[in-house]
Amino acid sequence: MPLQAIRQVAKPQNGVGAFILQCKSLHFTYCDWAGSSKGMNSFLTHYLPRFAQQNPQIEITVSPKPRKHPVIKGNYINGREKAVCVANMDPKEIVKKAVLLRDASGEKLKKVTKPVKSLNESVRGIWDPFHGHQWKI
Amino acid sequence: MKRVRVERWGGSLLPPRNPRLQCPFSAGERACNVPIRSRTLRPITAPSQQQRQFTSTRRIRQDVEIAAVADELEAPPATRYPSPRADRQSAKLAALHxxxxxxxxxxxxxLSRCLIDASANPESSQNNSSLALLGQDLLGYHTAEWLICNYPRLPMPVLFAAEYAYIGPATLSNMRAEWGVEAAAAPGEEVDPGYLQFTRQQAGNAMAEDGMHRIKEFEHIRAKGTGRANEQYNWRRGVSSRIVYDDQFGDLQSGLADPVVGPGGSMLTSTPKDGSSAAQLEPAELAPLDDASASGELKSTTLEQASASFIRAVFGALYLHCGAxxxxxxxxxxxxxxxxxLHTLFNFKYPTRDLSRLCKREGFEPPVARLESETGRHSRTPVFVVGVYSGKDKLGEDAGSSLDEGRVRAAAAALRGWYLYSPPKDRVVLPSQASEGRWRPQMVDPGEIIT
Known part of the structure; x- marks a missing residue:
């Protein structure tokens, strides 16, 4: 056999072809009695139907959680979970938090210092002494 | 974890969990009036002599009920397996869509049918096996035509590897996770249809029932039913035979019917009984799943295989519903x-020899390696840049830490350059685009060098 092949797995590039929203599901909890859920209850009745309609790719679940602050929990494709407590917030603030969770990638927050991240290897290759500036002694 | 209420989906079909209840969720008659087999009580808990003195009518009624429940448990309900019914609503499924x-x-x-593996429901009209079969062929066709038209000189082993990288089971399994599809722990009618359902294979390291062996020690290591003649012999598999007999990745197939050698052939594993021909026997051999369903056992599978069959089934179903x-x-x-x-898939063994054979075949001048530049010849990190020339044409260049390494790497670079030739994008017209009225003959190279 003149040559053999090395088996690999092609890497995903989300957004190059299809884009898949990384937020899988959002879970809203509320309390009927406590005052911290006042904004959440208003959000659930007036804003959530529209939000769910605009984002059909997110599975939305609502459940009561008595005597607790209202929380939005997002589950992401990478398996992580992100939770935001929305106690004492206005419905419009809660919409902002829901949008934040929808747009998150699920990764831990980290500082991006390099401007470009690429799967391709560098065009310039590894350093070699024959190209670029020649040092003369 | 909160228990899912089964009544919501199949309330009219299922008997109540508590037999004393008068079926609040169902029509009543069918589920509640479980036929009690006269008075033949099963000794579930053998009562002692003292207890029998206090046996009352209430006690007898309880025993009858318990026996009825035991009968119910023994007889499997009509809907044991998950099925893609139209009335099963699921937020997960809609979100995935x-x-x-x-x-x-x-x-x-x-879509819910695509999520039911053959190991979860052996009924072929309810699982994804047929869709997956179609999807596998479609995936293979579209990937192969794209690869061959865009890289017409790709050698066959690399073509196999490239197909494996794009549509192999490992990649499709990753895609299942990237699509946000989770697998159910075990299949069942009550499972949300948005989960991938399959019966999990037991780990090979698990102890077998005899307590002495591992499960993997009982399994035959070599795949059976490869579709090749004389598969009991460990014959060499060349690339040409891989194209003919094996699957899209050049791997052995499994589960195929044995090739029939002849009426008196010794290769027939099962001899025909009393005049029935081999052709009549074949359907029974071809349908191991039906046999398994008849005996009430399900074939088990791995998460990777089940994920791959789900992705393939989605492609097959998309073709059937929405077109090419x-x-x-x-x-x-x-x-x-x-x-x-693609250039990382190549693994050359004798690149210099291959390159000289290639130059001979194509009528080029024989390749000559020349030192382009060097540094630190007598240091511990020397670098030699070697170019491979055919006449005045430079075929390839690479650097190595010795003269020989530089020469070999340069020849490999030249071969990679040859094999990874790609025609201009505007000239590539895939054969599947012929239905749109576009067609252009595509160049396909005779193939790699055989040494």
């Missing part, structure tokens, strides 16, 4: 958009 941007013509019921153009777009956006540097 929207997440993949599937067309509205792709029904949710079919939708499938091609979906394939381009989900498969061909993946990142695969």
């Amino acid at each position: 929207a997440r993949l941007s599937l067309p509205a013509r792709f029904p949710l019921q079919t 153009a939708a499938l091609r777009d979906f394939h381009a956006s989900h498969i061909l958009s993946r990142h695969l540097p």
Whole structure:
């Protein structure tokens, strides 16, 4: 056999072809009695139907959680979970938090210092002494 | 964890969990009036002599009820397996449909069928096996035509590896996770249809029932039913035979019917009984799943295989519901958009010899390696840049830490350059685009060098 092949797995590039929203599901909890859920209850009745309609790719679940602050929990494709407590917030603030969770990638927050991240290897290759500036002694 | 209420989905079909209840959720008659087999009580708990003195009518009624429940448990209910019924609503399923941007013509019921593996429901009209078979062929066709038209000189082993990288089971299994599909712990009618359902294979390291052996020690290591003649012999598999007999990745197939050698052939594993021909016996051999379903056992599978069959089934179903153009777009956006540097798939053994054979075949002048530049010849990190020339044409260049390494690497670079030739993008017209009225003959190279 003149040559053999090395088996690999092609890497995903989300957004190059299809884009898949990384937020899988959002879970809203509320309390009927406590005052911290006042904004959440208003959000659930007036804003959530529209939000769910605009984002059909997110599975939305609502459940009561008595005597607790209202929380939005997002589950992401990478398996992580992100939770935001929305106690004492206005419905419009809660919409902002829901949008934040929808747009998150699920990764831990980290500082991006390099401007470009690429799967391709560098065009310039590894350093070699024959190209670029020649040092003369 | 909160228990899921089964009544919501199949309340009219299932008997009540508590037999004393008078079926608040169902029509009543069918589920509640379980036929009690006269007075033949099963000794579930053998009562002692003292207890029998206090046996009352109430006690007898309880025993009858317990016996009825035991009968119910013994007889399997009509719907044991998960099925893609139209009335089963699921937020997960609808979200998955929207997440993949599937067309509205792709029904949710079919998507839920794609999520039922053959190991979860052996009924072929309810599981994804037929869709997966179609999808596998479609995936193979579209990927192979794209690879061959865009890289017409790709050697066959590399073509196999590239197909494996794009549509192999490992990649499809990753895609299942990237699509946000989770697998159910065990299949069942009560499982949300948005989960991938399959029967999990036991780990090979698990102890077998005899307590002395591992499960993997009982399994035959070599695949059976490869479709090759004389598969009991460990014959060499060349590339040409891989193209003819094996699957899209050049791997042995399994589970195929044995090739029939002849009426008196010694290769027949099962001899025909009393005049029935081998052809009549074949359907029974070809349908191991039906046998398994008859005995009430399900074949088990791994998460990777089940995930791959789900992805294939989605492609097959998309073709059936939405047509070839939708499938091609979906394939381009989900498969061909993946990142695969093809030049890393090559593994040369004798690149200098291959290059000289190639030059001979193509009528070029024999290749000559020349030192382009060097540094630190007598240091511990020397670098030699070697170029390979055919006459005045430079075929390839690379650097190595010795003269020989530089020469070999330069020859490999020249071969990679030859094999990875790609025609201009505007000249590539795939054969599947002929239905759009575009057709252009495509160049395909005679193949790699055989040494």
